[in-house]
Amino acid sequence: MSMDSNIFERMMRKNRIFKNRxxxxxxxxxxxxxxxxxxIETLASFLLPALNGETPSNILVYGKTGTGKTATVKYVGKQLEEAGRNLKVNCYVHYLNCEIIDTQYRVLATLAKALGRNVPMTGWPTDQVYEEVKNAIDEKDQTIIIVLDEIDKLVRKGDEVLYNLSRINSELKNARVSIIGIxxxxxFKNFLDPRVISSLSEEEIVFPPYNAEQLQDILIQRAELAFYEGVLDEDVIPYCAALAAQEHGDARKALDLLRVSGEIAEMENSDKITREHVKAAVRKIEADHVIEAVRTLPTQTKLVLYSIILLHENGKRKSTTGEVYAVYRSLCKRLSLDILTQRRVSDLLSELDMLGIINSIIISKGRYGRTREIQLDVPAKPIKDVILDDYRLEALKKMEKSFRSIITLEVFDYTNQKF
DNA sequence: CCTCCACCGGAAAGCCGGGTCA
DNA sequence: TGACCCGGCTTTCCGGTGGAGG
Incomplete structure (x- = not known):
């Protein structure tokens, strides 16, 4: 047996890439x-009053994804709490991500929990939870900074919480609250009550995108911690930085590229990361993203998507809502699933569009009406496989042979009805 | 220039499964 | 237990509309 095939030798080599991924x-x-x-300095100066027992202004933080907003706010928040401890001032930061905690009720309930109150995650009237939060905050002389990350996600569901929270100070005797919205x-301001806007954005901080050079600095800093020396080809970091810079200077994207490149190199047992690995990473990230999105779709939406794929495979590169619905309905019948209304399917199609799985534009065919023109935007094969993984759709596998006739029949019937 | 198709998309309301409370 | 509440999903209803064909 040669040295090369020794399992430990191979494993040793595998670990030559990542020091700490x-x-x-x-x-x-x-x-x-x-x-x-x-x-960082601007934010800190806005929050400074908290250490003197005064109320800091409410702050809005803007910037595209991967511009360091969250990292900066968390970092400054940590420093503030630390300073508070040293100076014996009660000063606390509560961080909430509104993408996960995405309703009025949940925001308040999570806050109440963080403040040590026992509130069920559902059940109470919202006002009551608000009271609970208010009382918990006012229990002692303290400054509470509430960070609402991805605040725009919350605004879509109404601005009551923001309205209440932004005026909470007038109802407090001992404590002070200030809000940082990210x-x-x-x-997103367009959806807000003007009063809420003015009170929420007493101060604003904008995070510009990173340019390619700055992204390089970030990557170099992280790569030093992440990889063993000499693993990276010299053009890998500039390449990752350039790719991410093209997409609105997203540092998160740049770091993903670097990590996935490393993982691919590791899998190939290569002891170097090259430009080619980065190219492979670009493809992998894109594909994984779509597959994962499809997998987590509700069954009905998967079936709608499947209908589009069937039409696509049978020579209809572009289909309309009506055609998709006809095929969808016939599939539902065969699977004995509930049939959604066309109105609903129309919404599901918009969702698929927003996810980038299909490409749909609304066109007018004059006399022949207005509709969506739907195109599949991703390779069909892997998507089909993921859809068939859904146990409620397993029966589709056995129907492969009748698809052709479903298409011709349904689409024919459908167009026939119209004339 | 007007019509009228085949849908779009907003609003409202219903249903359901999760929960609490007294 | 029954009276609530919440959020997600869906249906119902309906007014709106770009542009090919008359």
Missing amino acids: DVLRHSYTPENLPHRRKQ SNDLK
């Missing part, structure tokens, strides 16, 4: 944030 993950908050000095959507 976690520093490339989203959850990692670095010790220092390159090119964000100005934002958003990557500059337009």
Whole structure:
């Protein structure tokens, strides 16, 4: 047996790439944030009053994804709490991500929990939870900073919470509250009550995208911690940075690219990461993203998507809502599933569009009406496989042979009805 | 220039499964 | 236990509309 096939030898070589891959993950908050000095200092100066027992202004933080908003706010928040401890001032930061905690009720309930109150995650009237939060905060002389990350996600569901929270100070005797809202959507203010806007955005901080050079600095800093020396080909970092810079200077994307490149190199038992690995990473990230999105779709939506794929495979590269619905309905009947209304299917199609799985535009065919023109935007094969993984749709596998006739029949019937 | 198709998409309301409370 | 509440999904109803064909 040659040395090369010794299992330990191979494993040793496998570990030659990553020293610590976690520093490339989203959850990692670095010790220092390159090119964000100005934002850190501004934010800190806004929060400074908290240490004197005064109320800091409410702050809105803007910037696209991967511009360091969350990392910066968390970093400054940590520093503030630390300073509070040293100076014996009650000063606490509560971080909420509104993408996960995405309703009025849940925001309040989570806050109440963080403040040590026992509130069920569902059940109570919202007002009552608000009272509970208010009382918990006012229990002692303290400053509470509430960070609402992805605040735009919350606004879509009504601004009552924001209205209440932004005026909570007038109802407090002992404590002070200030809110930091983080958003990557500059337009989200349009959905807000003007009063809420003015009170929420007493101060604003904008995070500009990173340029390619700055992204390189970030990557170099992380790569040092993540990889063993000499693993990276010299053009890998500039390449990752350039790719991410093309997409609105997204540092998260850049780090993903670097990590996945490393993982691919590791899998190939290569002891170097090359430009080719980065190219492969681009493809892998894209594909994984779509597959994962499809897998987590509700069954009905999968069936709608499947109908589009069937039409596509049978020579209809572009189909309309009506055609898709006809095929969908016939599949439902055969699977004896409930049939959704066309109105609902129309919404499901918009969702698929937003996920980037299909491409749909609304066109007018004049006399022949207005409809969506739907195209499949991703390779059909892997998507089909994922859909068939759904146990409620397993029966589709046995129907392969009748698909052709479903298509011709349904679409024919459907167009026939119209004339 | 008007019509009228085949849908779009907003609003409202219903249903359901999760939960609490007294 | 029954009276509530919440959120997600769905149905019902309906007014709106770009542009090919008359």
